[in-house]
Amino acid sequence: MDILDIDLDSNENEKVEEKQEPVKSDTPLLDLSKMDEEKEDRYSRLRLIPWWDQEKLAAAQVMVVGAGALGNEILKNLALLGIGRIYVVDFDNIENSNLSRSVLYRERDEGSSKAEIAARAVEEINPDCRVIWINGNVAWDVGLGLFRRMNVVIGGLDNREARLAINQACWRVGIPWVDGAIEILFGVARVFVPPYSACYECTMTEQDYRLLNMRRSCALLSRDEMLTGKVPTTPTISSIIGGIEVQEAVKLIHDREDLPTLAGKGYFFNGLTHDSYVVEYQRKEYCPSHESFDKIVELDRQVANTTAAEMLAIAREQLGPEAIIDLHRELVVTFKCEKCETEEEVYKLLGQLSEKEARCPGCEEIRIPRMTHIIQGTEDFLQRPLSQLGVPPLDIITARQGMDMVHFEFTGDLHEVIG
Numbered sequence: 001m002d003i004l005d006i007d008l009d010s011n012e013n014e015k016v017e018e019k020q021e022p023v024k025s026d027t028p029l030l031d032l033s034k035m036d037e038e039k040e041d042r043y044s045r046l047r048l049i050p051w052w053d054q055e056k057l058a059a060a061q062v063m064v065v066g067a068g069a070l071g072n073e074i075l076k077n078l079a080l081l082g083i084g085r086i087y088v089v090d091f092d093n094i095e096n097s098n099l100s101r102s103v104l105y106r107e108r109d110e111g112s113s114k115a116e117i118a119a120r121a122v123e124e125i126n127p128d129c130r131v132i133w134i135n136g137n138v139a140w141d142v143g144l145g146l147f148r149r150m151n152v153v154i155g156g157l158d159n160r161e162a163r164l165a166i167n168q169a170c171w172r173v174g175i176p177w178v179d180g181a182i183e184i185l186f187g188v189a190r191v192f193v194p195p196y197s198a199c200y201e202c203t204m205t206e207q208d209y210r211l212l213n214m215r216r217s218c219a220l221l222s223r224d225e226m227l228t229g230k231v232p233t234t235p236t237i238s239s240i241i242g243g244i245e246v247q248e249a250v251k252l253i254h255d256r257e258d259l260p261t262l263a264g265k266g267y268f269f270n271g272l273t274h275d276s277y278v279v280e281y282q283r284k285e286y287c288p289s290h291e292s293f294d295k296i297v298e299l300d301r302q303v304a305n306t307t308a309a310e311m312l313a314i315a316r317e318q319l320g321p322e323a324i325i326d327l328h329r330e331l332v333v334t335f336k337c338e339k340c341e342t343e344e345e346v347y348k349l350l351g352q353l354s355e356k357e358a359r360c361p362g363c364e365e366i367r368i369p370r371m372t373h374i375i376q377g378t379e380d381f382l383q384r385p386l387s388q389l390g391v392p393p394l395d396i397i398t399a400r401q402g403m404d405m406v407h408f409e410f411t412g413d414l415h416e417v418i419g
Helices: 054-059 069-081 096-100 114-125 144-148 160-173 206-217 235-254 308-319 411-418
Strands: 014-017 061-065 085-089 130-134 152-155 177-183 186-192 265-270 275-281 296-299 324-337 342-349 368-375 396-401 404-410
Touching (some): 054 235, 069 085, 085 114, 144 160, 144 396, 144 411, 152 235, 160 177, 235 265, 308 324, 308 396, 308 404, 404 411
Parallel strands (some): 061 152
Antiparallel strands (some): 177 186, 396 404
């Protein structure tokens, strides 16, 4: 987990709150009168909290992105709390070094999918939890329709690119998310609630943008070449920050005015000195991530059996003959080698491609990608299904004509995605 994504010394976007007044509430912290009334069960001690609503937690849907050190603590806490449905997203496999920081993994799990093993462990901790795992990258394997059905999204991530992808997805469909980052004995937990609080991109500095642009400009480099360093972390700081993240998520699920959250704020903890403080981020009115989908039309269609031409026809029936489709992701259509004068069809998202794939098999030169993120009706791939154009199941794509737009969800994928 990479706290270096956050500039601890920057005051550009932050207002430090060194002293905070305690929250005043007429609700008692503990209602001992409930002890005789409540039947003793798994959640009886939780129900002693006056504002606690176990039924809300049992009905909640929470997505956890990242199943490393932070993700393990987040998932363990969600299991103990009895969250009804949990979605785990991670594309990585378990390594031996994970075992010192990840409570859900065992030595026998080395080489297995983090998402799958974590999901199995959560259901062993609490059979009341239904866990769906996705062995994929949140930036291109998770449809916006899944985000749309969450109560909250929680991140246990290690890079800006993934955080920005979650941030944009949550803002588009109006779902709050909780971010966490750790390094050695330092950590931060932050909450972003659309549409009114600051978002993750609002907190980014010029240095963040430089590093993000460098990462994006190297999109055709293999991930192994880009991720050369290992971030030092401990299980103790994972426990602290993961606990804060889940605590904030519980308050968001309850959605009560007397349970204030860190919306638009960050909680910073220094494990060396045990100092902690809260910062408030300034909301940037013209932040590019503040796009919200107002009108979403649910289609009884699947991305695997809907072609680009069919989708364009639906869009033009709704908006007019000049409508176009925005896929919201950059698709590499072909690679062209100028030296060999050859061109190869690709049809993969830019972030999914490695340097090896970009090199010409004949001369080893890096080829030029032809890319697009829109469908206008003149493309040579109109008969391809959207699943071959980088659109994941249950995603939402946008039709535009002038200033008018409609957002279409592939609701026909719902059963496949959520089970």
